[in-house]
Amino acid sequence: MCLACYDPSIAESAGINPCHCDAPYTHQAYARIDADLRRREVLGGMAAVVGMFAGFGLAPREARAQTPGRPILLTNLRFFDGTDLSMQVGRDILVENGVITGLPPAGQGPADAQIIDCGGRAVTPGLIDCHWHATLVGVSQVAALTQDIALVHLVSGQEAGATLMRGFTTLRDVGGPVFGLKMAIDRGVVAGPRIFPSGAMISQTSGHGDFRLLSSLPRLTGDADYTERTGVAAIADGRDEVLRRTREQLMRGASQIKIMAGGGVASPYDPLETAQFTLDEMRAAVEAAADYGTYVCAHVYTPTGILRCLEAGVRSIEHGQLADEATIRAMAEAGVWWSLQPFLADEDANQYTDPRSIAKQQQVAQGTVRAFELGRAEGVKMAFGTDVLFNPAGARSQGRQLAKLTRFMSPLEALHMATGAAGELLSQSGTRAPYQGRLGVIAEGALADILVWDGDPESDLDFLGEPETNLRLVMKDGRIYKEQLA
Template sequence: MATRSMDGGVHAHDPHSCLCCRPEIFALTDRMTADLTRRGFMASMATSIAALGLPGLATAQTKTALETTPAPTVFKNFRLFDGQGETLRDGFHLRVDDGKITALAEGDVTASQDVTVIDCGGRTLMPGLIDAHWHAMFAPLPMISLLTSDIGYVYLAASAEAERTLMRGFTTVRDVGGPSFALKRAIDEGLAPGPRIFPAGALISQTGGHGDFRMRSDVPRSEGRITYSEEIGAAAIADGPDQVLHRVREQLMLGASQIKLTGGGGVSSLYDPLDTLQFLPEEISVAVRAAADWGTYITAHIYTPAGISRYVKAGARCIEHGQLADEDSVKLIVDHDVWWCLQPFTEASDMNRYSDKENQRKQQMVWDGTDRAYELAIKHKAKVGWGTDILFAPAATVNQGNMLAAMKRWYTPAKALKMATGDNGDLLALSGERAPYRGKLGVIEVGAFADILIVDGDPTEDIDLIADPDANLLLIMKDGYIHKNSIPA
């Protein structure tokens, strides 16, 4: 049997010997736990990973447990895409200090000896990409693996995928469902490379809703009993205003930057037809009020006009998906100043394909509605965010950049690029004081985070460059740290 390795390659693999059962993994565990000090942990991690030959788990230039400060860096000789306009500008230099952009000025640069100067050779400098609908814990594993594997294995898989996500140029993701709090912490503390994460925590779902991963044998539910998907924080089942309030507050306690409610049927889920409405208006209102009391917002998974109407009227600040929207529901989105996070789901896309006939039928409905949804969004000037929603499909995560390139079906490359940078940065700002990072994202301006890409070409004319990050993203910087630099000397 062939499997995809952590470095993205395909290798022969014994089907009776999984990675977590290899003797090397047991040795890694013993060595990692031998010294729980920060410095000892990092030293043992680096040595053990080298011994295992797992290059996908570590990056040479990644910061080490907050013990280092990135060197001051100056970029020169580039064409600037700032994430706010849709054209390139020339004649600037840019300085980075301590993870932030501290200067963006015209003219030549004079730098002292303690500053690293990078000559971009006339290439494009742009902000790091933002995926506003990502599932850091759900993307890298099939659903059956997520729901049956040891949680340690799930986190190892998610950590490896987080690094690959960063190396595709995605320096920030809005995680809209999954137990990503620990992964976020590890990335923020420098224990693992990966993008910034705006976590929602568990999918909050009614019984039988899109986030109900239970088996039929788990019903009826015994008093006080929770299933594995709830135990690991993948889902939180709530029925009635009191339970919804409880589950929302739990995710806020854990550090959610926004709250995700599953408001209608889903393509991947087991029990709910696509047209179903989930959560009563009074349940939604309680969730909206609880999130607002913490200075943040509710976003809702929903496809249908009726579902969009219910959630917008109840106070949700963002609609996820919405491919079946009609004219009236889109007008409602615009009139209430609600964000609409759409995904370019079409039959041509190599995304989230299902073997079950009912899942296929629901997926076809979404495919058929996507063109109309984008047409309505453009017509009514809706605030549109961009995301991928790669779900339970480890082989599809490599297509993250392809899904951005697919946006040229409806938008100019420059507009699509702006959507995945500055526009998505504005969407992230809905989290207000619950935003886990203090600074602007998705733009190149003084004071913004130094999340920077150098592209070998002009992505505002040819957005397909983003689809091949290995070849075309010559430099990837996040928070002032360089994770890749292959610019020719």
Template sequence: MQTYSYLGQSPALRQQRQAYRHGLPACVCAHPSIPFIHRRLSAAASFAPNAAPAGAAFQSNNALDQKPLALAPQLILSNLRLFDGQTLELQKGLAVQIDQGRITAVMPVAEIPADATVMDCHNKVLMPGLIDAHWHSLLCAVDQMTAMMADPADLHLIASKEAERTLLRGFTTVRDAGGPSFSLKRGIDMGLLHGPRIYPSGAMIAQTGGHADFRMRYEVPRADGELSHTERAGVTCIADGADQVLRRVREQLMLGASQIKLMAGGGVTSLYDPLEGLQFSDAELRAAVGAANDWGTYVMVHVYCARGIQRAIKAGVKSIEHGQLADEETARMMAGEGVWWSLQPFLADEDANVQHDPRSKAKQQQVAIGTVRAYELADKYQIQTAWGTDILFTPAHLPHHGRMLSKLTRFYQPLKVLKMATGDNGRLLQMSGMRQPYEGELGVIRPGALADLLLVDGEPEQSLDFLEQPDQNLLLIIKDGKIYKNALPA
């Protein structure tokens, strides 16, 4: 890729600046504000592909139009160890064929046709692309003040560049748990931007004073029909009463939500509501579930406490987000009803979302204690458990995305953790039913599945530490049958 000298150091630019000050004609690219704009955009949304051999990652003859490499037709990946997203062991002696964005065959090496196009994987581990089941595409790379106050266009610009970095960390799919990610998803799907597949929830639906009511105190009460800044931006929407909930759910489905996100209990970052507080009545929850069911999909709810989880399950909710304050009775109910428990490793450690208010810090500690108990209960009752990070308003933690998965080896064997972030999360995504945005299985390597793959330099039977350094250890990143990174020897 070509490199360019910094705009503000060009002698020609200095001459054009002088012309501009004296009212003489000058190219608009020499406007005095350009270096400032360049610095701001570079700082907020810089992106450089990982170093790779010539002809390896993104390819383009235009520095502003990077493109992934298309795979050869019916390409076969061979000389590998296979983790298929389902089996809790690495398989040897197999090869994987990819064609037109799908896995078309998993075959013994001895059956590779003599005239096949083969890529040598150097005995590294081939696995499905990672899936983060609780992600905020528009809210992960900005601090809370920016998210609450910025021009929404700024959030989208920053998110588009963070999406590229997310993909290059090995996350080929995310379930967006709240925020206006519809345009970002469309841009990625159309090939205008690079990033993971997105399962969007749209705006987080909250009651007045609920976890996603981000209004300032001076904005209460509000006039009928008046929307707050975050509502206009599509980050959240406030609904009180079953009729309003029904309308807001239908609006998000109309915009393209693959599932619906409601706030059914208090949160750590919100200041108005207690962590154990219940939000949304039975009737309001049933209205949301009914509307989602009518569109062939499901409702996921943010909630921590046992009473809130039980209320949501009785209303028909299919995915509990967080839930770290669940008790034995609640865990048995989740197992019996086949509800998913979407857990995050909230351990109040170096990867915890930054909290400044003492009340939020206290709630964060309470959740951290509950996290250890939650994983124990999930394992004891064999609850369908999903994994996600919920990195929120803390951009400094994004480079450690993979570490938040590898630390789960504290609770599970490494391959079981890897299965949770691939095959298990892929099954959760299938619950979108008629709202499924992508045709084909994700998180597994078997015929018919979508070709989202990673080739990793690591020993996942022993440790997942290799995920903590994706630049070094992710050798091959394939999404939809296209190569976004290739660091294999030429």
């Protein structure tokens, strides 16, 4: 309204009516202004949405691919190839179409190559974490088991980008609804590491993957609870049910199967010493996986559970910190893999408030040092993993966890566990492996996952704990996701 609308005496004294509020052209002007304001609202909302996705790490990070037709040549470097326990010099690294195609003598690479001068720094293969939960690490246990699964997936997208920026270019995900995240990363929707997915953790009733409240018992029908519906876990009792749940994960794209073969720290109702799944049930999972050309890995701590896993044909023991000497010798003789984590109940450990979980955590920590010592003495094949779970702050300790292995072995031996050895474990997936090519090594024909560091891997690995400042270049699949070499 104009002033004349409020005070008609103005028009009377002027002898005219200066009010145009009701004129058609005024209404048209108002309509144009309103439309413009609404457009600005929409744009602002879109910007907010884009900002939200960027803030969650779901806006793809800038990745620089090599110039079409031109190879990339990394020069002026010393490198650990993931296999030999030494730093090599006098060679460059040639990358073409996402693959390492050669290690020519320094200065003798192709003349048309795109040169990356590493400034004399240390170069390693991309790191591999063989026991990770990509969708469960960045949220609390309450959030993961009760809140809208969309939140869990958004946070996992954020964490995937952060994981890649820590130098972990490949993960073996051993439990959780990770298939969508893997597809998003592989399609370039979000930045993140390669993922070898297990899908839902397969557990017996009352097992380490049974997250139901006691108020949910007894289950009188076949209805699944929240964790089963969202793909966190799958409860199976009896051979037929184990076959069904295993085949469901394979149908969804699992590269290996994860079963719960003993008690756990985080779960309140199953003591560590419990043996879970009968031998026949375990064999059902192993047989179904073998029919698909892959293998079963098993969460388990104790000798009884481990020996049952070996008899059933399980190929990878996850944790196992309470194994005795005879059991560890049996693992070596069977040629199974030991995915062993530095569980030390220290400042980087998963945090628990339940006294039962705290007590179990201490028990596992006491067995960790002995497990590493005996495992190495017996020659068990060991690969690195962290198992950071329901611990957003703890996720950032991933590189620091790897550095802790130098308490038990030389720095290059520890680095080997997270590169060449881990790549060998991943190769157990056979034709179910989602990526074709060697991982964890710098060698001709290997996939081009390459890191450049400020640090000396021959003396210590402490630099892994501060990737923000020490990790100068991140290359995955021949694409550069971070470069700070100047």
